[in-house]
Amino acid sequence: MADRNVTEKQVMEALSTVKEPELGRDLVSLGFVKDVAIRDGEVSFTITLTTPACPMKDQMRRESEQAIRSRFPQVKEVRVGFEARVRPDKRIQEKLSLPIKNIIAVGSGKGGVGKSTVSVNLAVGLAAEGASVGILDADVYGPNVPMLMGVSELPPPDGEKLVPARAFGVEVVSMGFLMGGDDALVWRGPMIHGALKQLFSDVLWGELDYLVVDLPPGTGDAQLSVAQLVPLTGGVVVTTPQKVAVSDARRGVTAFRRLNVPVLGIVENMTGEIFGAGGGKAAAAELDVPFLGSIPLDPDVVRMGDEGRPPAAAGQHGPTAEAFRALARAIAARVSVQQFEKESAAR
Numbered sequence: 001m002a003d004r005n006v007t008e009k010q011v012m013e014a015l016s017t018v019k020e021p022e023l024g025r026d027l028v029s030l031g032f033v034k035d036v037a038i039r040d041g042e043v044s045f046t047i048t049l050t051t052p053a054c055p056m057k058d059q060m061r062r063e064s065e066q067a068i069r070s071r072f073p074q075v076k077e078v079r080v081g082f083e084a085r086v087r088p089d090k091r092i093q094e095k096l097s098l099p100i101k102n103i104i105a106v107g108s109g110k111g112g113v114g115k116s117t118v119s120v121n122l123a124v125g126l127a128a129e130g131a132s133v134g135i136l137d138a139d140v141y142g143p144n145v146p147m148l149m150g151v152s153e154l155p156p157p158d159g160e161k162l163v164p165a166r167a168f169g170v171e172v173v174s175m176g177f178l179m180g181g182d183d184a185l186v187w188r189g190p191m192i193h194g195a196l197k198q199l200f201s202d203v204l205w206g207e208l209d210y211l212v213v214d215l216p217p218g219t220g221d222a223q224l225s226v227a228q229l230v231p232l233t234g235g236v237v238v239t240t241p242q243k244v245a246v247s248d249a250r251r252g253v254t255a256f257r258r259l260n261v262p263v264l265g266i267v268e269n270m271t272g273e274i275f276g277a278g279g280g281k282a283a284a285a286e287l288d289v290p291f292l293g294s295i296p297l298d299p300d301v302v303r304m305g306d307e308g309r310p311p312a313a314a315g316q317h318g319p320t321a322e323a324f325r326a327l328a329r330a331i332a333a334r335v336s337v338q339q340f341e342k343e344s345a346a347r
């Protein structure tokens with residue numbers, strides 16, 4: 001047989017020339033290649049990804065295929081399979097005994113910039129990429145995540161525990177469900193803290209790769225409460241395209257830094273003819289944090305928000321849907337890299 005000389009060892013050697021682009025190390029030394037099989041002119045193997053929402057998946061498929069084909073012309077077919085293993089931020093399990101691997105907080109320097117819209121579409125986009133995801137609406141002043149996801153109530157509780165609602169493959173819990181019709185403005189700090197605590201501890205969260213937390217606008221007590229209650233893996237700051245974005249984003253980034261929350265990066269929302277473009281990137285450069293992507297200003301975002309249909313959901317198409325899913329992948333990649341660097345530093 002033509003391929004009888006290709007061995008597993010040679011396949012591994014070939015794949016050791018392929019880098020995991022985000023981590024900057026080769027797939028084999030990372031231990032990311034397994035199940036190598038060589039049969040009838042066909043080489044197959046599985047690559048372990050650090051997230052199902054990996055933005056580099058296609059590149060790794062191409063490069064590893066190329067690495068095999070260029071060395072072994074007799075190989076007729078290369079089959080690359082993928083599996084994903086999201087690394088846990090161990091502090092979450094240690095502090096809260098929650099089966100959640102990463103908690104991503106979404107904040108902003110000021111209100112109305114699209115924080116809730118980005119939170120919802122981040123959660124739904126990660127789920128559309130195959131991750132297991134929850135969203136916690138911690139906005140005490142205007143909890144609108146349920147509306148954006150078309151959810152109106154929680155299912156009946158399981159004993160003492162609240163059961164999350166489920167929409168677009170995402171587990172959903174909102175401050176709004178606890179507050180009933182109460183006006184948040186009459187809630188005092190301790191009440192808010194208590195309610196937030198309940199949302200983390202008294203909810204039967206599933207085994208989540210990512211829990212997205214939509215923070216209240218501004219940089220006040222509620223943020224502090226959330227950061228005190230749970231270890232936040234990272235914070236995402238949403239800003240707008242205008243020049244003022246730099247000072248708005250600075251407030252958001254500073255708030256996270258003060259709470260010792262690593263900043264995953266800045267998102268520019270509402271990019272387009274009316275508000276322009278570039279404020280988010282400028283802010284990211286100036287504040288020395290990654291720029292995660294921009295989301296177009298699109299009237300469909302408003303309409304679909306009102307209808308409870310997030311644009312990032314599986315099956316939605318067009319530039320806005322794709323921008324949200326690309327953002328979800330970029331954020332998942334940042335979380336992976338951060339986690340990897342933390343583990344490497346600990347070794």
Ligand SMILES: Nc1ncnc2c1ncn2[C@@H]1O[C@H](COP(=O)(O)OP(=O)(O)OP(=O)(O)O)[C@@H](O)[C@H]1O
Pocket residue numbers: 108110111112113114115116117118139142144216217269270271295296297298299301302303305
């Ligand atoms: N990319 C976009 N294109 C068009 N409209 C958008 C976009 N993103 C958000 N919006 C609209 O802007 C308004 C504010 O968005 P959203 O509620 O997400 O902001 P927020 O920052 O969470 O606000 P708050 O500070 O009140 O919590 C909503 O009407 C939403 O539909």
Ligand SMILES: [Mg+2]
Pocket residue numbers: 115116117139142144
């Ligand atoms: Mg909001």
